[in-house]
Amino acid sequence: MKDGKEPxxxxxxxxxxxxxxxxxxxxxxxxxxxxxGHRMGAHVRRxxxxxxxxxxxxxxxxxxxxxxxxxxxxxxxxxxxxxxxxTAKTSDGGTPSAEQMQEATSIVQQRVNSLGSSETTVQQQxxxxxxxxxxxxxxxxxxxxxxxxTGHLEFxxxxxxxxxxxxxxxxxxxxxxxxxxxxxxxxxDGSHIxxxxxxxxxxxxxxxxxxxxxxxxEGTKDFAEVTKELAPTNGRIAIVxxxxxxxxxxxxxxxxxxxxxxxxxxxxxDANSLKTVLDSGSLPVTLTYSESRVVGPTLGQDSLTQGITxxxxxxxxxxxxxxxxxxxxxxxxxxSLGVFAVLYLGLLALLSHFGAFALTLPGLxxxxxxxxxxxxxxxxxxxxxxxxxxxxxxxxxxxxxxxxHGIMTSLDADAVTLVTAIALFAFAVGPVKxxxxxxxxGIACDVVTMFCFKAPALRLxxxxxxxxxxxxxxxxxxxxxAARRKEEKLGKGGxxxx
Amino acid sequence: xxxxxQLLSVSAVLVVLAVIGLVARxxxxxxxxxxxxxxxxxxxxxxTIEQMRGALVDAGEKDPTVQTSVTDGKAGFxxxxxxxxxxxxxxxxxxxxxxxxxxxxxxxxxxxxxxxGANVTRSSALAFGVAILLIIxxxxxxxxxxxxxxxxxxxxxxxxxTLGVYAWTQTAITPNxxxxxxxxxxxxxxxxxxxxxxxxxxxxxxxxxVHRTYYQIANFSINEVIVRTINTSITSLVPVACMLALGxxxxxxxxxxxxxxxxxxxxxxxxxxxxxxxxxxxxEPKWAKLEAKYGDGSTKVKPAAGEAE
Numbered sequence: 001m002k003d004g005k006e007p008x009x010x011x012x013x014x015x016x017x018x019x020x021x022x023x024x025x026x027x028x029x030x031x032x033x034x035x036x037g038h039r040m041g042a043h044v045r046r047x048x049x050x051x052x053x054x055x056x057x058x059x060x061x062x063x064x065x066x067x068x069x070x071x072x073x074x075x076x077x078x079x080x081x082x083x084x085x086x087t088a089k090t091s092d093g094g095t096p097s098a099e100q101m102q103e104a105t106s107i108v109q110q111r112v113n114s115l116g117s118s119e120t121t122v123q124q125q126x127x128x129x130x131x132x133x134x135x136x137x138x139x140x141x142x143x144x145x146x147x148x149x150t151g152h153l154e155f156x157x158x159x160x161x162x163x164x165x166x167x168x169x170x171x172x173x174x175x176x177x178x179x180x181x182x183x184x185x186x187x188x189d190g191s192h193i194x195x196x197x198x199x200x201x202x203x204x205x206x207x208x209x210x211x212x213x214x215x216x217x218e219g220t221k222d223f224a225e226v227t228k229e230l231a232p233t234n235g236r237i238a239i240v241x242x243x244x245x246x247x248x249x250x251x252x253x254x255x256x257x258x259x260x261x262x263x264x265x266x267x268x269x270d271a272n273s274l275k276t277v278l279d280s281g282s283l284p285v286t287l288t289y290s291e292s293r294v295v296g297p298t299l300g301q302d303s304l305t306q307g308i309t310x311x312x313x314x315x316x317x318x319x320x321x322x323x324x325x326x327x328x329x330x331x332x333x334x335x336s337l338g339v340f341a342v343l344y345l346g347l348l349a350l351l352s353h354f355g356a357f358a359l360t361l362p363g364l365x366x367x368x369x370x371x372x373x374x375x376x377x378x379x380x381x382x383x384x385x386x387x388x389x390x391x392x393x394x395x396x397x398x399x400x401x402x403x404x405h406g407i408m409t410s411l412d413a414d415a416v417t418l419v420t421a422i423a424l425f426a427f428a429v430g431p432v433k434x435x436x437x438x439x440x441x442g443i444a445c446d447v448v449t450m451f452c453f454k455a456p457a458l459r460l461x462x463x464x465x466x467x468x469x470x471x472x473x474x475x476x477x478x479x480x481x482a483a484r485r486k487e488e489k490l491g492k493g494g495x496x497x498x
Numbered sequence: 499x500x501x502x503x504q505l506l507s508v509s510a511v512l513v514v515l516a517v518i519g520l521v522a523r524x525x526x527x528x529x530x531x532x533x534x535x536x537x538x539x540x541x542x543x544x545x546t547i548e549q550m551r552g553a554l555v556d557a558g559e560k561d562p563t564v565q566t567s568v569t570d571g572k573a574g575f576x577x578x579x580x581x582x583x584x585x586x587x588x589x590x591x592x593x594x595x596x597x598x599x600x601x602x603x604x605x606x607x608x609x610x611x612x613x614x615g616a617n618v619t620r621s622s623a624l625a626f627g628v629a630i631l632l633i634i635x636x637x638x639x640x641x642x643x644x645x646x647x648x649x650x651x652x653x654x655x656x657x658x659x660t661l662g663v664y665a666w667t668q669t670a671i672t673p674n675x676x677x678x679x680x681x682x683x684x685x686x687x688x689x690x691x692x693x694x695x696x697x698x699x700x701x702x703x704x705x706x707x708v709h710r711t712y713y714q715i716a717n718f719s720i721n722e723v724i725v726r727t728i729n730t731s732i733t734s735l736v737p738v739a740c741m742l743a744l745g746x747x748x749x750x751x752x753x754x755x756x757x758x759x760x761x762x763x764x765x766x767x768x769x770x771x772x773x774x775x776x777x778x779x780x781x782e783p784k785w786a787k788l789e790a791k792y793g794d795g796s797t798k799v800k801p802a803a804g805e806a807e
Contacts, residue, residue: 141592294608310741368752413685
């Protein structure tokens with residue numbers, strides 16, 4: 001029955017994963033149960049029920065992870081976009097308190113929101129870092145600039161700026177003019193701002209926007225004083241964030257109410273980004289860039305495609321090799337790899353669903369590596385199985401003890417890898433964590449595959465078809481070797497007795 | 499095992515070469531450890547390395563290191579520099595891309611701040627140390643003392659030679675490389691242990707009258723597991739090799755480390771670990787006696803009863 005049917009499973013990729021499910025079903029109705037049920041009934045029933053449960057689980061997995069590209073979250077290095085880690089310090093260089101971090105995180109969140117991209121995440125990482133991810137960001141320069149505006153906001157009269165170069169640039173309308181420390185004196189800093197809003201400019205019909213600021217009492221007083229002096233000449237006030245002039249509006253009239261409106265043909269985006277600048281004046285900590293990764297959106301997808309191609313080509317070569325080497329038993333490896341892949345993807349989809357997993361390139365490397373070790377554990381079982389046949393055991397007994405010993409060895413190997421994976425996940429920082437995670441998950445799937453598919457399937461096959469078709473299953477030479485050894489032993493024994 | 503002297507000499511030569519490489523050329527560390535910027539330009543068409551360098555210098559980048567790279571059959575460049583401010587780095591990258599009329603999404607820019615680099619170095623070292631110690635602890639608990647020591651010696655052998663390869667090829671060591679090496683070290687240590695297990699089993703229970711000395715038993719055991727070892731190595735190596743051939747920068751990072759580590763690990767498990775174990779075990783009185791008696795590779799067959807212990 002299987003001889004004719006299963007070689008068709010030699011398809012590649014997802015087809016094979018799906019078919020492996022069908023194959024399991026085929027086995028669950030396996031004939032040996034009926035034929036030999038009276039002798040091995042309990043065992044057979046156990047093997048078969050294990051496989052049936054497995055098939056159900058696999059079905060759920062397939063349902064859960066289709067379509068793959070939606071069900072498995074992709075990390076930023078694959079989706080493309082901007083990923084930045086910023087580390088916070090208090091002004092005296094100490095570690096910020098939990099409250100300060102919360103405040104800083106929410107201010108960063110505001111800044112990121114002002115960029116207008118959806119699906120951004122801003123998370124606190126550890127005690128003093130903030131991870132910002134903006135998938136698909138098309139303007140990386142701007143995104144990074146906005147995130148990094150760490151917010152020492154000052155208001156400076158232009159006539160208090162001593163740097164002639166900078167003044168010339170400001171007059172020429174250059175953006176982001178840098179002021180050197182000590183060349184200017186601020187009359188007010190950002191801590192006096194109580195509220196910043198964006199509204200349509202009232203005195204303009206062209207749909208431009210204004211940024212409105214409310215000041216506290218002290219700020220109102222300072223501002224009134226300065227604007228009174230500057231209004232007659234339409235003098236300018238530079239809004240300086242971390243030493244960089246963000247805007248230098250000219251004073252139109254004295255402002256004594258503490259409600260300042262900055263206008264200047266702003267588009268909504270311009271206004272929002274100025275609002276963000278003003279908001280960040282109250283940031284309780286200074287943030288510095290720790291890590292910034294900018295990946296072009298198409299590049300990330302290319303990397304994913306390359307990685308998947310590598311896996312498919314790699315697995316295809318391995319499978320062909322195993323068929324050449326183990327002939328029919330290669331089906332078992334193929335099946336194991338299929339079961340492994342379905343379980344693995346199911347698990348990843350499940351974790352993605354709960355936001356606990358995102359596939360990154362290091363994670364993909366971990367998947368390639370565990371796919372290799374999943375094939376390894378099949379080889380351990382098959383080699384042990386054939387070795388036991390060579391030692392003269394019956395096919396049936398060899399399948400029981402071969403699978404047992406092979407699995408023991410694989411478990412040791414998995415334990416060693418698991419130690420590495422956990423150490424990486426626990427101690428490493430940055431993207432390497434993803435590698436540790438996929439490695440550990442892969443090992444878990446491999447262990448389940450061993451117990452729930454490899455062992456029962458091999459044992460079921462050994463009950464009938466392997467003995468009947470030793471050549472197809474690639475054990476004919478081992479059987480011959482066993483016979484030869486037996487003969488040799490008999491011959492030797494004869495001499496010893498003589 | 500008859501070739502143990504040759505195999506150990508080869509290893510000794512490799513270790514010496516590796517040490518020379520480490521001293522003479524030194525290791526290159528990725529920006530993740532020390533801070534800096536890495537720009538990966540892809541699909542750059544006919545742009546030459548001089549043009550790329552020129553464009554970056556014009557953009558304001560001081561003294562960038564520019565290497566050519568090939569991803570997916572298309573030419574590209576890998577640029578490293580000391581810039582630790584992502585704003586500047588991204589501006590330089592986009593200016594250079596514009597100057598060379600490359601697409602605005604044809605590159606990735608990674609910038610690591612200097613403090614973060616120190617942090618990454620610390621945590622990578624910690625992960626590496628803890629993992630190695632745990633693996634050694636696991637192996638020591640699970641197996642005999644002499645075996646764990648020899649296995650660790652083989653592991654160090656792999657590690658030194660691998661680092662030598664990185665020194666000679668001047669490939670940058672990144673946290674990804676550390677992770678890959680660590681995993682492969684685990685594999686190779688495990689390969690060694692499986693082999694030792696078999697040797698142990700055979701030393702206790704193999705009374706076939708042909709293999710008597712520890713060398714002969716070790717040799718026989720290697721022959722028993724070698725098909726398995728080679729097959730498992732091939733199945734692990736093939737996907738990795740595909741990743742090296744087809745993958746982009748990050749995947750190549752992993753793949754190269756895994757490839758070197760896995761090849762060395764497989765080699766050292768039978769060419770270094772087993773001979774060393776056999777040499778050490780043969781010094782035990784019991785095995786020394788057997789070695790003196792049967793050590794010249796004699797194959798004279800005696801009745802099994804003669805071996806009663």
